[in-house]
Amino acid sequence: MPISYFQAAMLGLLQGVSELFPVSSLGHSVILPQLVGWDIHQNDKFFITFLVATHLATAIVLLFFFWRDWVRIVKGLGRSLRDRGIGLDDTDAKLGWLLVVGTIPAGLLGLLLEHKLRSVFASAQSASIFLFVNGLLLYGAELLRRRAPQASEDDDARIAKTVGWRDATLVGTAQALALVPGISRSGVTMGGGLLVGLSHKDAARFAFLLATPIIGAAAVLKLPELAGPDGRGVRGPALVGALCASVTAYLSVRFLMRFFETQTLVPFAVYCLAAGAACAIYFALQ
């Protein structure tokens, strides 16, 4: 078996946390096996197949966590299509189209660049360096962020009023940076959200809503690999990994939504800078 049940459980637990914490799940999935000496490499077919299952689990958890929001958003999208326009006070429709506008460029870049970037930046050394860069990005976003105006409206209304079409496109496009192992998708989108004027809580909410379709679609697109010959010998561990990922993803999203009510990205920036620098030095000396 190319990946043991123990390894699958560990990687699943790690994936669930690191996909939603702004610390790069892909980077950690590349670095951890090298640190502990497991014979698992990012471009191994079985590992990519395994990651599909854990990503799908994370996307499903996000979908259910924000289920009521998604129902309102989808209804809003339907309403706007019916009316051929977004009503001035229809924040659900506006938020829905902001998510669509943010998802399209990330999806396109992901479809076209994923394979190339994955093969160029496959080493644990480069993932460590980009983890350090991720720390700089998070810290930079905190330094440059605009002060978010606090209004008494609900969360989604605030996001819909603060984020413009251009902002959504930029934040969505920036998600593509997360194709590089070490750069965090949620980190980039949260940082982008702060730069366009969202509060930490709203930026986290926008990042998680934006992540759901893209993580889900990427996983569904590769699901045939899990069902096909590439999935032979990996399906059992993949299921264990997916279950572990779903548990930690749920706990992570619950924790982060409360954490960002009062806290900032700085602790994650410090972690990425320290872990990235330490791992880069360790791998260089090996």
Add this chain to the structure above:
Amino acid sequence: MSLDRKRLLSAAAIVVGVLLIVLAIVYWVEPAKSLPSFIPGHEAGSNHHHVKHGIAAFLVGLACLVFAWFNSGPERTRTGTTTSS
């Protein structure tokens, strides 16, 4: 935006949207060797289907059609009432 420009933009978006969706179908149906040489992904002798290229073309095509749908819809005023264009 003037009415003529709006109509022109909607018509262009529909044409581009339809072309991209047709292109997506071509990517899904034809192997790389059978794609016309001016289309990205053409590769002589390759039986590979560019499924991802097809999805990308389909998504952009769909986005163009949605844009045309909204752009050709009734004008919205500040009070939320609509006027036909």
